[in-house]
Amino acid sequence: xxxxxxxxxxxxxxxxxxxxxxxxWAGTGLVWAAAGGLLTSxxxxxxxxxxxxADFTFVQISDSHIGFKKEPNKxxxxxxxxxxxxxxxxxxxPELMIHTGDLTHLAKPEEFDTVAExxxxxxxxxxVYVPGEHDIxxxxxxxxxxxxxxxxxxxxxQSFDQKGVHFIGLINVANLKPGGLGTLGDxxxxxxxxxxxxxxxxxxxxxxxxxxxxxxxxKWGWGTQDSGQxxxxxxxxGSVTVLNGHIHQILQKVEGNMTFHTARSTAFPQPEPGKAAxxxxxxxxxxxxxxxxxxxxxxxxxxxxxxxxVVDATLERA
Amino acid sequence: MRQLMQKTIMxxxxxxxxxxxxxxxxxxxxxxxxxxxxxxxxxxxxxVQEIVIDNFTFSPATVTIAPGTRVVWINHDDxxxxxxxxxxxxxxxxxxxxxxxxxxxxxxxxxxxxYFCAVHPKMTGxxxxx
Numbered sequence: 001x002x003x004x005x006x007x008x009x010x011x012x013x014x015x016x017x018x019x020x021x022x023x024x025w026a027g028t029g030l031v032w033a034a035a036g037g038l039l040t041s042x043x044x045x046x047x048x049x050x051x052x053x054a055d056f057t058f059v060q061i062s063d064s065h066i067g068f069k070k071e072p073n074k075x076x077x078x079x080x081x082x083x084x085x086x087x088x089x090x091x092x093x094p095e096l097m098i099h100t101g102d103l104t105h106l107a108k109p110e111e112f113d114t115v116a117e118x119x120x121x122x123x124x125x126x127x128v129y130v131p132g133e134h135d136i137x138x139x140x141x142x143x144x145x146x147x148x149x150x151x152x153x154x155x156x157x158q159s160f161d162q163k164g165v166h167f168i169g170l171i172n173v174a175n176l177k178p179g180g181l182g183t184l185g186d187x188x189x190x191x192x193x194x195x196x197x198x199x200x201x202x203x204x205x206x207x208x209x210x211x212x213x214x215x216x217x218x219k220w221g222w223g224t225q226d227s228g229q230x231x232x233x234x235x236x237x238g239s240v241t242v243l244n245g246h247i248h249q250i251l252q253k254v255e256g257n258m259t260f261h262t263a264r265s266t267a268f269p270q271p272e273p274g275k276a277a278x279x280x281x282x283x284x285x286x287x288x289x290x291x292x293x294x295x296x297x298x299x300x301x302x303x304x305x306x307x308x309x310v311v312d313a314t315l316e317r318a
Numbered sequence: 319m320r321q322l323m324q325k326t327i328m329x330x331x332x333x334x335x336x337x338x339x340x341x342x343x344x345x346x347x348x349x350x351x352x353x354x355x356x357x358x359x360x361x362x363x364x365x366v367q368e369i370v371i372d373n374f375t376f377s378p379a380t381v382t383i384a385p386g387t388r389v390v391w392i393n394h395d396d397x398x399x400x401x402x403x404x405x406x407x408x409x410x411x412x413x414x415x416x417x418x419x420x421x422x423x424x425x426x427x428x429x430x431x432x433y434f435c436a437v438h439p440k441m442t443g444x445x446x447x448x
Binding site: 070071105106107133134137138176177178179180181219220221277278279280281283 | 373374375395396397398400404413414416417432433434436437438439440442
């Protein structure tokens with residue numbers, strides 16, 4: 001596998017060959033892939049044959065948009081519940097579930113109540129959240145912070161360690177500037193700098209935030225204007241996995257030691273970048289087709305193996 | 319039905335002058351049959367300029383109006399938007415405009431008023447009053 005990289009593409013001081021030799025797929029991820037009729041990323045799947053048991057797994061869900069009632073999905077509560085049911089049916093219970101924002105559509109109290117109620121049924125070790133712009137724009141994050149921001153800092157940024165992996169939740173949907181993209185802001189960047197300062201380069205890092213931390217499509221605001229500063233702080237680490245939502249479709253990018261991944265929504269799909277007049281919901285979708293456009297993301301980590309395996313599952317059963 | 323319409327019209331007639339008095343901004347909640355441009359013609363408070371939100375765009379993005387014009391934003395998208403003044407302090411703020419929601423503001427002072435959607439900041443617009 002390492003032979004596929006013939007020269008060092010980056011100047012980050014980390015040996016590419018050494019890093020790629022560390023890559024491995026976790027077996028459970030692939031079993032899941034086989035059982036669920038899932039879409040997997042070929043770029044991640046090369047090491048499949050050498051897969052080992054995962055030390056722990058976690059799942060990402062995103063953009064549940066509770067409160068949305070239009071085409072193509074008038075039952076976003078139902079599709080969120082189906083997603084949770086699918087997680088509960090996993091052979092190994094995930095230790096963690098990350099919701100990468102837009103829990104609600106309009107940040108109404110009853111919408112937050114519904115999200116909390118549905119997620120109660122999730123058989124996972126712990127649930128962490130970052131807000132999307134839909135969760136905070138109408139009241140400067142007041143309701144969101146009351147309900148989902150406990151134990152977090154600032155506008156709810158957070159970090160924690162689990163089985164040797166350092167998780168960082170960033171907020172890039174607050175204090176948005178006219179004409180601009182997502183924003184992290186100086187205060188949060190300073191916090192991030194201090195947060196990772198003491199970590200060794202070999203610590204696997206998982207970053208989660210709502211809006212992509214790379215510019216997917218500027219015209220639609222699908223990017224974060226100061227993400228470069230955050231990524232510069234993470235460049236020295238041997239394995240960085242960046243998980244985002246917001247764009248309601250899967251996109252992946254590998255850059256140096258960083259893997260970027262956006263998750264599907266559990267509510268409705270959005271068009272590919274630039275392939276529609278606007279990023280609004282794709283409306284003309286048949287019910288069975290919709291289930292192939294919604295879903296969750298499962299991530300497996302094998303201690304000492306560096307890179308994390310990311311597998312996406314749709315709501316469609318095989 | 320006719321009775322309901324009459325009530326609605328009376329309610330609107332009562333609401334409009336009240337809004338002008340308290341600061342020139344109002345959310346417009348009305349019965350479905352009252353939707354459309356006809357309902358926007360408000361003879362009691364001068365000219366009306368409509369700005370439609372469609373496909374994540376304010377249209378027209380720039381309008382030039384006379385002082386006293388009432389600007390009405392209508393959201394025709396399936397996702398919520400806002401019309402939020404960019405100045406500090408804000409000159410106007412629509413709050414959440416879900417599908418088909420309307421917001422009106424009367425511009426009395428000459429000047430250039432920039433605004434954007436607080437949910438989708440790429441959406442920007444300008445009101446020029448002169």
